[in-house]
Amino acid sequence: MLPLPLALPLAELEVGQHLYWHLGNLKIHGQVFLSSWVVIGALLALVFVGTRKLERDPRGLQNFLEFLWDYIRDMAREQIGEKAYRDWLPFIGTLFLFIFVSNWGGALLPWKLISLPHGELGAPTADINTTVALALLVSLAYFYAGLSRKGFRYFEYYVEPTPIMVPFKIVEDFTKPLSLSFRLFGNILADELVVAVLAFLVPLVVPLPAMLLGLFTSAIQALIFATLAAYYIGEAVHESHH
Amino acid sequence: MTSWLLLGATEGGLFDLDATLPLMAVQVVLLTLILNALFFRPVGRTVEEREGYINTSRADAKQKLAQVQRLQADLKEQLKDARKAAQMLIVEAEQESDALYREALAEATASANAAREASRRELDSQRDGALGQIQADSKALGDLIVDRLLAAQ
Structure with a gap:
């Protein structure tokens, strides 16, 4: 058997390993929170510095x-x-x-320089917990949007254009968060894995195109998630004309 | 390495859902509230204020432009009237001076004619006088000559 290059000490892959923190008897993924705090901190810093002095002639x-x-x-x-x-x-x-700052932060920041006892830092959106949390928030948001704007007339949406649609619309309520969360999670994780595997095999130059593609995918995923969330909310508040 | 993608591993795994999920949701909701207060509301207010300002300025400018155009048309009309009036004045003055010239010319011609007539008449009368005188003188001279001749005989 040929010796596989897996033993090279250049890079290591760690997938599905987490830095567990224990809150009472709850377990949480520490690395996700650490990187999400960096993301949130960056966002807040940008927004705080940028809006300190708002003027009519922007500078x-x-x-x-x-x-x-x-x-x-x-x-x-x-x-x-x-x-x-x-x-x-x-x-x-x-x-x-x-999502955008998470994705790009995961792709651009040299997280590997900080080593954790377990797991590794990366985009918070490469963890299924984050994406499911976001997707469920979107579900809550569109239900709330529809109910608060139209009351129980919101459920008319389920029988439009015909009552035959009821089962499909109910299934949709489950598939929406599922597809939202898995699309984002899968894309970001796959991007990180591709880059990691390429870097693992050929550490120089070769992973660069994949990294660029990853940046592109990351931006597109953020756009898709936000657009779909807005679309679902729009669908819920939409007044059909009888 | 082979256990990377194992689902439901006792500890870890890609699909390990735990308390991270609700906490992350709470975090994102908080982030939404903070960003709303720090970013979306103030920036939106600024942008909308600017849009309002631009709209009112534009409406203002449009109104002013219309006013300017109205004034311009007005002034053009006035200018045209003034030009016409000036033209009429010039024509009038020309006619007047022409009439005056003709009048003066006629007057001068008439007075010159009168003077000529008068001098000719005077000349005629003087000539007549002189002729009469000469006739009288020659008659007297003739008479004298006749007298002297007669006397010498």
Whole structure:
């Protein structure tokens, strides 16, 4: 048998290992929280510095923040509609920014320099707990949006256009969070794995195209998640014209 | 290495759902609230205030432009009227001066004619006077000559 290059000490793969913290008798994944705090800290720092002095003639960081705001507003307005988008803009925006910064942070920051006793730091969105949490928040959000705007008329949505749709619409309520969470989780984890495996086999140059592709995928995934969340909310608050 | 993707491993695994999930959800909700207070609301207010400012400025500018155009049209009209009036004044003045010129010319011609007439008449009368005188003188001279001749005989 040929000696496989698996014994090379250049890089190591650790998948499915977690740094467990214990809160009472609950277990949580420490590495996810550590990296999510970095992400949240970066976001808060950016926002705090950028909005300290807002002026009518924007300068410096304010330009960038206004560009972001405009981008998120367009996304929310397009999917949710003119009437209700204002209520959901912060939620959609936070989802987009958190996922985007998580993904890019996971791809760009040299996490490996910090070694943990178990598991490794990376994008918080490469952990299924994070993506499921986000997806369930989206589910809650669109139920809340529909019920608060239309009351029990929200459930008319299940029989439109015909009552035959009821089972499908009910199944949809389960598949929506499932597909949201697994799409994000799978893409980010797969990207990290591809880069890790390539770096493991050929540590120089070769992983670079995969890394670039990973950056692209990461951005697209953030956009998809936020857009779909907005679309689901828009669907829930949509008034069908009889 | 072979246990990477094992599901339901006792400790760890890719699909290890635990208390991370609700805590992360709480974290994201908190982040939403903080970002709303720190980012979405203030930036949105700034942008919308600016949009309002731009809209009112534009409406203002449009109004002013309309006013300017109205004034311009007004002034053009006035200018045209003034030009016409000036033209009329010039024509009038030309006609007037022409009439004056003709009048003066006629007057001068008339007075010159009168003066000429008068001098000719005077000349004629003087000539007539002189002729009469000469006739009278020559008659007297003739008479004298006749007298002298007659006397010498």
